[in-house]
Amino acid sequence: MNKDDKKNGDNDTKIKFIQDGKNLDDAKVKIEGREDAFTGLTKEELMEYANDPFWVRLRWFLFILFWLVWIAMLVVAIVLIIRAPSCSTKKAENEAKDSAIYQIYPRSFKDSNGDGVGDLLGIVSKLDYIAKLNPKFVLINSPLQTNPLLQDEGLVNFTKINTEYGTNSDFKALIDKIHEKGMKVIMELDIHHSSNLHPWFQKSLAGTTRHREFYVWENGNGGNPPSNERSFWVGSTWTFSPERNQYYLSHFASKLPNLNLNSEALKTEIKDIIEFWLKYDVDGFLFPNADIWFKYIPTTTLNISSMPKNITLEEYKTNDLISFIKDVIENANKNRRIMLVEPYLEDSTMLYGSKADIVVNKALTQINGNCDAQCVANYVQNVRKQVPEKKGTWMLGNKDVSRITSRMGSQTYVNALNALLLLLPGTSLPYYGDEIGLTDNPLSSLQQSYDPLCKIPFKGECRDMFRSPMQWKPQNNAGFSNVSSQSWTPVNQNFESNNVETLEQTNKYIPVFSQLMALKKTDPFSGGHFKIISQNPNIFAFVRKCHDSPNYITLINLGKETSTFVNNRNVTQLSDKAEIVLDSLKTKASLTPPKVENLLQPMTLVPGQVIVLKLKE
Structure with a gap:
């Protein structure tokens, strides 16, 4: 039995319900006046695309690219872990590294x-x-x-x-x-050199077979030295020897001839x-x-x-x-x-x-x-x-x-x-x-000098000044010597206030030095990463860190005026909480137990002050 035709909206599409026989399950719907809508690819069509060489190559390319990217990310992660500064793996082959x-x-x-x-x-x-x-x-x-x-x-x-x-x-x-x-x-x-009194030089001067080339000997150049180089101290680098009718090389002084380190x-x-x-x-x-x-x-x-x-x-x-x-x-x-x-x-x-x-x-x-x-x-x-x-x-x-x-x-x-x-x-x-x-x-x-450089005109150096006796006590010769007269070079006149005994009694300088030396032996100062974070012309600030130890910030005021440090987390990328482990203006005892500081608050340092902070996680 045929039903009446029905219109779908205002278009010309017609829908017919068709029933063949008495069984309603055999009813069909017939749509006229429009093309059938896309209902997806058939299995055969999908297989056709799947086997198309272009799509095969694209699939393999994306598959390989995925695994390459994944492996690369894994390798980068491993490298970062390995290369991350570790304080627990200090290189045994160089024991002096990071030591004092x-x-x-x-x-x-x-x-x-x-x-x-x-x-x-x-x-x-x-x-x-x-x-x-x-x-x-x-x-x-x-x-x-x-x-x-x-x-x-x-x-x-x-x-x-x-x-x-x-x-x-x-x-x-x-x-x-x-x-x-x-x-x-x-x-x-x-x-580099020896004294001209060394037996080697005396034998080389005499031309003995074994020692003849222990020093650098050259013939002159028309009655002049072999070259025009000047020594580091005074005069020519070349000194004439009548015994050998040759010149020998001396970088510093004629009494300090250079050894010929090319001699086997x-x-x-x-x-x-x-x-x-x-x-x-x-x-x-x-x-x-x-x-x-x-x-x-x-x-x-x-x-x-x-x-x-x-x-x-x-x-x-x-x-x-x-x-x-x-x-x-x-x-x-x-x-x-x-x-x-x-x-x-x-x-x-x-x-x-x-x-x-x-x-x-x-x-x-x-x-x-x-x-x-x-x-x-x-x-x-x-x-x-x-x-x-x-x-x-x-x-x-x-x-x-x-x-x-x-x-x-x-x-x-x-x-x-x-x-x-x-x-x-x-x-x-x-x-x-x-x-x-x-x-x-x-x-x-x-007359008080011992260094030969002191006696060289216009040299402007006298190293005895840098080598004055250690000042141990506020007494004669600063406790360096009990000699009744003057020691080999005079003791500095400031020895009464600037000496070990007095400074230990007043907890000045030496306790801080010992604390710094102890820190140097600990992580991360014994290795690891270093980054300067100075934002102030007076304060030299830097971070020491490694992945298996606490991180530290050191603040040093090298300026001539009081200055302030503020932790910029965009720069340090570190915690804003820290403990002061060293303050050069305070004793170690006064910092025990350590007080937690908020690094987002300004920290003021006077000239010469040092603060070392251990960052909290």
Whole structure:
């Protein structure tokens, strides 16, 4: 039976209900006047598309892309975890990295026998004090026998302790006592030159076969020196010898002839010397003047036939010698020993590619009272850009540089500068007396001088001022010596107020120095990430962090006025809650228990003040 046609709205579409027979289940709907709507692809059509080469390639491309992206993300995550600064994995192959090395100039540290000259047993008598300062290493500067007229310049014997300091047995006793205190010993060994009184030079002068080439000898140039280079001290680098009718090279003075480190026979002697001192159980060596070992040496003397590209002849020979020495040190003793090299010139770039464990950097020896926080930040950033992380070092002064307190012009910054030295990433080399703000001691006349540089006209240097005796007590000779007359060089006139005993009694400088040294041995100061966050020209602020330890912010006011620090979380990306673990204006006891500070509130620091904050999670 046919039903009446019905219209769907105003269009021409017609719907018919058709029933064939009596069974209503057989009813059908017929739509007329419009095309059938899309009802999807059939299985056959889908398979046709699925097997189409274009869609097959697209599917495989997206599939592979997905897994590549997933694997890449996994690899990045693993690399980030591995490379994230970890304080628990300090590199065992370089024990000095991130440690403190306390420099001692024996002549000026402590006199044990009343002759007015510091000595090795004097150092032994002060080991409890040194251990309280908490360094990992003790560096003994210039301990070997030199020409008495040239104050620790020019060795006359590479295997004998300077008789003014004691004996080889005294040196062994010192090493053993330092080891008992849990510290290690580094000795300075200068192989750049010797004294002209050394038997090697005398034999080379005489032209004996074995020693003939132990020094750099060259023929003259028409009655003139082989070249026109000037020495670092005064005059020409070349000195004429009538005995050999030749010139010998001397970078500093005619009485300090350069050793010819290209000589295989001499290198054998150097190997024997290193092995000799390793038997005394020294833990490492500092080799000064390494950047000028081969400076101004004629190519004919170096006898080089070929060398790598993109490297100077000097650098090639220097790195080769460092590798030789490093191998000697490692092969001669089963225990780990370290090798430090120090440049004579300020730029130590040439040494960073060598096998030396530590390259001494002198950048911070240039800062003075005109250098604010931004200036210091620039020095630090420049060093970190140039220096491989594992060889980074910081030094404010040594026996050849004016003391940092004198350069700053005030003892206001003693704590600030020690915090800078000890909490930056890398190896720190505090110089004896830095912990009490020892200053240069101007000499009233050249008659009081011992350093040969003092007597060179127009040189403008006299290193005795930087090497004045350590000031122990407010008594005669500052407790350095009980000599009835003056010690080898005068004690600074400020010794009555600026001495260890007085400062310990007043909790000034030394307690802060010891706390800083202790922090340096802990995470994350013993390794990990470093970031400068300074936002104030007076306050040098930086973060130390690693993923497996608490994070720290250090604030140091290096300016001349009181300044305020505000934690900008957009910069630090760290917590706004912290505990003060060190405040140079407060005693350690007054900070116990630690008080939680809100870093979103301004923190005010007076000039020279240091605050170290441990961030809360």
